[in-house]
Amino acid sequence: MSGNVRAKSTGLLHNGRVSTSKNAAPRTAVVTGASSGIGAATARTLAAAGYHVYCAARRAERVEELAAEIGGTAVVCDVTDAASVAALAERVGGRLDALVNNAGGAFGMRPVAQGDSEEWRRMYDVNVIGLMQVTRALLPALIASGAGAILNVGSTAGRRAYEGGAGYTAAKHGTKVVTETLRLELFDQPVRVMEIAPGMVRTEEFSLVRFDGDAERADAVYAGVAEPLVAQDVADAIGWMLTRPAHVNIDELVIRPRAQAAQHKVHRVG
Template sequence: MAGTAVVTGASSGIGAATARRLAAAGHDVVVMARREERLTRLAEEIGGRALPLDVTDAAAVEQAVAALDRCDVLVNNAGGALGADPVGLADADHWQWMFSVNVLGTLRVTQALLPLLRKDDGGTIVNITSTAAFVNYEGGAGYSAAKHAEHALTETLRLELCGEPVRVVEIAPGMVATEEFAVNRFQGDAAKAASVYADVDRPLTAEDVAECVALAVGLPQHVNVDQLVVRPLAQAAQHRIHRGPLFRG
């Protein structure tokens, strides 16, 4: 067994794919998310454990972590975007939700599990941020601000843990086509969500990002991937996306 891995936001998308990938690598995987039924099915599928919780609920995080006696890998994946309005029209409640999940959720879970990650031969923290953590774009101020903050948390934590055997890794995906992210952002407008990926030849999948997590986690403990930015070939930068075929056959 490769050790115990905890994955938040594991009921779908990148979180679920990461849980499957780490289980395949031999980890005892603990999956965390709000949707208990989905979480239970995933845990049964991968032979892991389900701990339903909302990362924005401090008491729920403490209660869930109290059930664990080991954590070698923590993947802070819980997050999301809500709304795409310009700053002048932005809904402050959307911003508050994005900060609560992306930033404070990561903070709470990390704080709760850090004592276990520091035990024995050390551990690994992987924070899933976004290319929005570095590049701003119209309509994305709230999400970008939250991911900038999560990036700052990650970088600062790495500095503060220098001298301890705990790796801190940031994986920042670009365009990833999952079943829920864009639909949730546009509050159920499936057509608007689909337009984000229209004519893009092979945007990243959740499984692609999960492979990046497995790569960083699987390296020797003395090797730290500080930051891994991963995009589909069709996306050269946040604002430079090729729409049309890339590959023959």
């Protein structure tokens, strides 16, 4: 989705979808990791649905451009830094309708025997501790909304193991378990807790970052796959999950391209 999308004052239809209303305050959402990929696509999707989106990420220029495009608010935020997260919560204020914990990442693909401790720490820090810090900071505002939603972006890597992926799969298993635990802890609160677990998604940066800028290795991940998922596919699913009626909790949604039957089972041509 592209173009100049402006957030409007909104209410809710009976089925949970956002509708415009002059008398209702705009519904609000925070999307972390909004500077590119799934995060940027999700911010655009939610803005098109009527949310005022707080676009949070480390790269100021990118989130400022995105916020200007969609009529949202740019917040420079490093989810691994407690002070940065506190500043995000202060900017959002006392009420929030939806939180999309999308910030994450994979670094390296070494077998355990050659594991890099710093890479593992970075992955756990952003995929688990960062998620916890943002959720903790924004939870009072989500509860105050009376119908909040937390949607964590996990991965099919959080459900399976594969060679060379132990650090990332361990971190994404952590994302999954934190989501499940939070749902139990908030069972009596007006907050839905959900996870989406994408499989193979071709974005401009994920594999390139994982392989430290090695474009050849990054391209090889998707070689021969005619139609991997793209960021907008995942964003559309996130938008659907968040706009269900407030009593409907989509515990988890696994989304893969048709060509990927399982983590190791991918149809490649050529």
